Amino acid sequence: MTMRPEDEEMRRRYIEAAWRLGCSGGEGALSIRALARDVGRAAGSVYLYFEDKGSLMNELRRIGAAKLEATLAAASQSMSVETRLAALCQRYLAYMAECAWLYVDDVEGALLRPDALHAAAFIERAEHELRMTRHGAPEEHDARPRHLWLALQGLASAVAAAPEIYDRDFVGAHLRFVTRGVTVMEV
Known part of the structure; x- marks a missing residue:
């Protein structure tokens, strides 16, 4: 209609x-x-x-995922794979800080699943960047993008709970550590 x-x-x-x-x-x-x-x-x-507030929230989440995809795509302009992954991570964290309100009513944890729209947007872009480290198609069971996303979820939760402890320097060091580890980890 x-x-x-x-x-x-x-x-x-x-x-x-x-x-x-x-x-x-x-x-x-x-x-x-x-x-x-x-x-x-x-x-x-x-x-x-x-139909109800839930359908409005779902529409806002779809819009948020599209915004996230656009900002993640812009991060792919960096030079090295680690730099591009770090830029992806920083943009994802910034999105989650701005849009955390979209995900607070998730009583069943569905939005923490890697197939949630915002997670899938990040994981898909990370798969693309990590594919470049292998010079070709990604491995069939490449879990590295999900490992990276899980690390970000933990970091985002920690920063939200205690922003006075996890300052910009700590976050930057953590992102460098995680992205370096993910780029060299075996599939």
Whole structure:
């Protein structure tokens, strides 16, 4: 079913407002009432465009994954594989710091799975970069991209829990250590 242009425009406005509310106040600030108020409509009107808050969050996650893919692609312009991987990692961490609110309602841990949209975007790009270290097709069971992603998940959690301990120097050293290890590790 195709939407009328004015309906597409309203849906876009809701998405933009939801993104703005989430980025400024986290998932808690993104209520249906606040969203409707932000676009100047009644709360019930949100349901004309989204089945429920969960479907809105899923749409925002798809948008977030696309943004992440674009920023990760830009990191591929660096020189060495380690430098490119470190740039990928830094951009992924920056994305997760900005967009963590998209993933707080994950009670079943599905978003920590490597097939979640944001994880898959990172893992796919890391596979591409690591393929360059092998000069050809990736190994069939190359687990290195998932190892790298898991290391980032741990680092992101630690930084979120104690940012005063894990400063920029520590994060940079950790990224160098992990990317160096992943590039030389056996598949």
